[in-house]
Amino acid sequence: MNMRVYSKSRAIGKAPRRWPLLVAVLLAIAGALQMSQAFAADPESSAAGDAEKIAGQICASCHGPGGASTSPIFPVLAGQHEEYLAAQLRAFKDRTRSDPEAHNYMWTMATLVSDSMIDTLAHYYASQPPVAGKPGNPEAVAKGKELFEKGDAKRNIMACTSCHGQNAEGHWVFPRLAGQRSQYVFRQLQVIQAQLRKSPVMHGIVKELKPGEMEDLGAYLQSIP
Incomplete structure (x- = not known):
């Protein structure tokens, strides 16, 4: 879809x-x-x-x-x-x-x-083995990767690697995002941005994200092995 x-x-x-x-x-x-x-x-x-x-x-x-x-x-x-x-x-x-x-x-x-x-x-x-990544649109994956790794300082968007790890492996209460379903990622970014899901750390980070950028992030995260 x-x-x-x-x-x-x-x-x-x-x-x-x-x-x-x-x-x-x-x-x-x-x-x-x-x-x-x-x-x-x-x-x-x-x-x-x-x-x-x-x-x-x-x-x-x-x-x-x-x-x-x-x-x-x-x-x-x-x-x-x-x-x-x-x-x-x-x-x-x-x-x-x-x-x-x-x-x-x-x-x-x-x-x-x-x-x-x-x-x-x-x-x-x-304890279950993580799922394998699923390739997506190469352009979207590349854009999502850049945003995930570098953020956007001009809009105060922090690099996602700061909490979720260089390879989106996560740590402790910061979830693993590698291999996560792209549509689920997109949806959660939506509800966090709208503050329908409480996440104080994330609210400030995602407030400037555009829908297309959320889709790119989802495409990249789903593609990670």
């Missing part, structure tokens, strides 16, 4: 209509909770095993097996930093992450996951 068409066809604040999927996932969660209780009664079962089952039977419906999302709108979780994943899951659970997709998809689901399981799920996804 052309990202410029996507950005015009979906106003900020609106999420894709996937209510049948949401209902199915919520039913799966109910089943998983019963399953988890059964595992808890078995002394040989481990939290890691429970997390793997929840990831495979529930989270994979949107984020793909092992967090290797193939959807343009759901983020890749595989290889993401454990600290970042745990922080985001807690923000969903506490409802302090308030971008539209958060309350449409994740608020209810995260509420049903215990704090200890949040940590275990974060560890599970962090």
Whole structure:
């Protein structure tokens, strides 16, 4: 899908209509909770095993097996930093992450996951191999790479490498962006710029970004091996 068409066809604040999927996932969660209780009664079962089952039977419906999302709108979780994943899951659970997709998809689901399981799920996804990069339009990738590495001093746009690393590998609570879906990157830059998603550090950095530059950044990040 052309990202410029996507950005015009979906106003900020609106999420894709996937209510049948949401209902199915919520039913799966109910089943998983019963399953988890059964595992808890078995002394040989481990939290890691429970997390793997929840990831495979529930989270994979949107984020793909092992967090290797193939959807343009759901983020890749595989290889993401454990600290970042745990922080985001807690923000969903506490409802302090308030971008539209958060309350449409994740608020209810995260509420049903215990704090200890949040940590275990974060560890599970962090231990998965990162996804391979996907080449995009060479011109867009080149522009995105330059902006990512150098920023734009004239507009007070900091180089993204300052927090996310030279190769977008991220660190600690600064997420890995290498290999992330370009459309997801574009969408998150939109909602952060509009302050629909709270991110004090990012608000000042992205406020001058133009839609085309957001697309270029997404194209570059998705292309990184």
